[in-house]
Amino acid sequence: MEILSLADRPDLMQPAIHYFWTCWGSSSNFKFYEDCILHAVQDKSRLPMFYVLWHEGNIVGSYALLTNDIISRQDLMPWLACLYVNEEHRGQGMASQLLQHGLSEAKRLGHPALYLSTDLENFYERKGWLYLADGYNVMGEAIKIYTCPVG
Template identity: 45%
Template sequence: MGYTLQGWIGSANVLRTLGLRFETAQVVALSDDLALIPLDDELQKEINGGAASLIEPWDVLTEQIESAGRRLSMHGIVAYVEADYFGGTGDQSCIVWEKGTERLRETRADKAINCALKLLGVTVSADAADEFDTIRLGRHRSVERWTQDARHRLQALQIRDVRANQERLAEAVDYFWSRWGDESTLNFYRDCIERSCDTDADLPRFYLLTDGEKGAIAGGYALLRSDLNSRQDLCPWLACLYVEPDWRSLRLGSLLLDHAAREASAKGYDGLYLCTDLDGYYERYGWTHIGKGYGIDGEETKIYHLALSTADRNRESAVIENNRSRV
């Protein structure tokens, strides 16, 4: 009897963030609060985006898959594993990353997956032979069976435009108002968000980060035509960025910023702006402080810009990854 496996193992909440980047990613619960993303043919195609060269001596690993795993580890320690056995003969391999840094790499070794699981904090239970058995990795014997495991499947995190999910419109109004408004601004938020759902214009737009399609709200952001009274010459603006405290350990703010950049770029804009009083946060993700502006009450604030052109984004990507690896 054969056994094959390729995929990522990590905490369930960490792995669920991959669904924000790749639609075909499926998360399957294991045990000890760990989960598995099986890397089936469909997910491989989505990640590789066409032709991709294997990294020797791996069976499935490519540069694109390795990069995806490294980025995933920015949200928490994660392991990539491969195993291939038939008739009791075979081998296994693993890589473990944490905050983008490789902590372990073993290829074609007998106990590679157990070594990875130890770094993930797995201890052998009394009724198990080893770490592999402890988290029930023998539950299925093929990648395809893991993807078909509806009983243990977990919802991935999602970022959805409120305009396309108007069944949550009232909830969205209450959410953005309660996080950013006060008792005098409820009608302002309601009118703005409702109008975003019935206009043919590309802006404004409001986005919710949710725990699955119908789950609780974990955060959100907005794209607006203007968010600063004295700078009507600049457009569009990122606003209302917020992540719930219980979710902040996963660095979901960076995923919301990535999503906002993609959305603005898809709408044809070559730059994005925001105003904030924060120091040092947005610089980590490629934003540049370009000056100051003023609200209608005269209060001063800092203005940041993110270039969305291909050339500038490529130039900034190295800075972003370097900064992310240090925080």
């Protein structure tokens, strides 16, 4: 199992775009994911960055580091977003590995902390993330913001 940056693996670009969109998108926003990811991988030293979890020749998980996760708290960054592990691979510590990789990457880029927004209950708390505040999505709905120092 490997965590791969799409900036380093252009051969995985199209399958990765489809994976992110399938996990997080809707029938009307494929172009959003495609355009975002295609333009993100042009500079390995700055955000945004997209990663996939590669296992036995398949993408089985993902995450991204973004400047903003489409949330009201524009003052915070970077954001860990799009964390996903295929259902059949859950319970094996893969999400924890992706989270740790994200923290390492944020540290490498010189950021003191990483942020995420979620509606999950008790998942990130168990991984050591701390509730920071509520933010608001584009629909005006409150969403919890968590933070974790990078090390």
